[in-house]
Amino acid sequence: MLDERKLAVLRAVVEDYVSTNEPVGSKSLVDRHNLDVSPATIRNDMAVLEEQGYITQPHTSAGRVPTDKGYRLFVDRLSHMKPLSSAERRAIQTYLAQAYGLDDVVMRTVRLLAQLTRQVAVVQYPSLTRSVVRHIELVRLGPQKLLVVLITDTGRVEQRMVDLPDRCEDEDVAHLRALLNASLDGRRLTEAVRIVAGLTETVPPAGRANAAAVFSVIMANLAERNEERIVFGGTANLAAPDFSQGLRDVLEALEEQVVLMRVLGDATDESLLSVMIGRENPVEGLRTTSLVTSGYGSGGETLAKLAVLGPTRMDYPGTMGAVSAVARYVGEILMES
């Protein structure tokens, strides 16, 4: 359907358009790439490519611009991930290694991605569901007030206040703490939810109301608040001289956690790289942007996703390289800590 040269032309169109941000014409194409044919030939090829929907012209008699479909083909078959330089990789590693605490890791990841790609970076906090309970701590803050702290192996620490129905003493708290840790330590959070659900009955009636309150908070925390937080940064890169179009929509989408969740969720589940181009995107406001997503996690499992968001006219090979590298290193860091 498309011979070798037509594909080469498409690739060239994408590359040139990405770097110049101007519709690319047949003449400049032969000049910049060493295609050994005349502009007229290229014009014929471009006519075909346009007919098939891979490129389009903004107005009659202007160069061609890739369509979403064109970018798609480019990403799938015409380009390869561009690996980062070893200097860059070392910089990433040392910068991430300096992080302490999950919050800091996530924050640094966002900055890193935004700076490497000069685009908007989006990072999801590691999912709780697949991680393992390391410890549960109960702190008595008052006669009827407790702080529940849940620590997971990915370094995530969740805390929440609980107002108790009855008064309680330090020793009640100690009992409950011991019970919880004995039952949950080392369990996956998914199991933990089930275990906690069955735990109320084992508590002596006297403290049962209080225990139930604590348990329900733990379950809510585990079951509901999963993967909720998403952080982004690098929005200043959106204000690039081109692409002010629809900026407001994009910013709105970014600030709406739910929307972001949905977008990340739609990307492939596998830990592999996934690219969403323009209108492939499920969210209205992001129809003019592309999203390069990767899962990350410690060990073999994908704990959460991170992504880079930019105009469809983006440097896909470079962005993909950066996303994939950062995802790998973040995973390593999480494993260590």
Place this chain on the structure above:
Amino acid sequence: MLDERKLAVLRAVVEDYVSTNEPVGSKSLVDRHNLDVSPATIRNDMAVLEEQGYITQPHTSAGRVPTDKGYRLFVDRLSHMKPLSSAERRAIQTYLAQAYGLDDVVMRTVRLLAQLTRQVAVVQYPSLTRSVVRHIELVRLGPQKLLVVLITDTGRVEQRMVDLPDRCEDEDVAHLRALLNASLDGRRLTEAVRIVAGLTETVPPAGRANAAAVFSVIMANLAERNEERIVFGGTANLAAPDFSQGLRDVLEALEEQVVLMRVLGDATDESLLSVMIGRENPVEGLRTTSLVTSGYGSGGETLAKLAVLGPTRMDYPGTMGAVSAVARYVGEILMES
């Protein structure tokens, strides 16, 4: 120097310009406000106001636009904070009351401010220095690994991993925990730093290396990481059809925590409302914006600041009302929790 009517004219110019975003001329002024004089008279007044630097014309023969100096006078002497409607106040209270945990309070505050003012909201986490230690928890995660959790009365929870020089047992940890809580509970963080510094000597030599490691982490956490985190939201409001000018600079400034710190720091220390207009702003990229800042805190003390950022051409009375109301309610919420 400026008689009553000239002040009225200035006020009218500011109000009209804020609402229309177009230079305002003498005719439309007399039409929209019921000044009982002719346009010519107004023109004379405006000439004087311009001479004094309160207003300016973008080009000859266009209406006048307030200068930073004009806004300053308007804010200082010509306007009053516009209180929120009681419906709005109730909405704020219930929305904030639903928050659990400090993170959630801060997040909700940001959203609230951004929505109320349709501008960018900036909220600083409550300062640690003035708050009080409620509890310190040590969790043993491995033979040489500890998690330190510090809980303050403002609901802030700080955690950090510590790698220990020597191996330790559960009972060592329990000792240390007891020691720390006995020494620090109820103390202000500023005192706590000093106390911890002198604590190493009281530990028996066997565990001293480990204890020292823990102490130094606590001190670092208390002394250095204060007031560090700043959260913002509502950036989509920056993309208003006007004011795309310098948008990139503004976004960059917002993402740079250090810069934000500096800006908030320059605002008045008192818990009162402070307004910074245009070039009064210390940060280069924010020279076209105004910042309405207020301290907030539980009880009489200011724990941190929150602010709204918008174009100099903003609705000062309304913004000030919103900022001040939100600051008060956040303070109340923090006090309760």
Place this chain on the structure above:
DNA sequence: CTTGGCACTCAGGAAGCATGAGTGCCAGGG
């Protein structure tokens, strides 16, 4: 299938022009 030639299209900038909002100034009136 490729190529040079050629007529055609049309966005974008330059130039000219009209419009009108808004001004500054002045002379007369309270």
Place this chain on the structure above:
DNA sequence: CCCTGGCACTCATGCTTCCTGAGTGCCAAG
């Protein structure tokens, strides 16, 4: 002394017109 109506002047804005050049599609010849 301040207010007012009148008047000439300025200039951003929007309109039309025109021109240019990049880029096209098509065709006939190699």
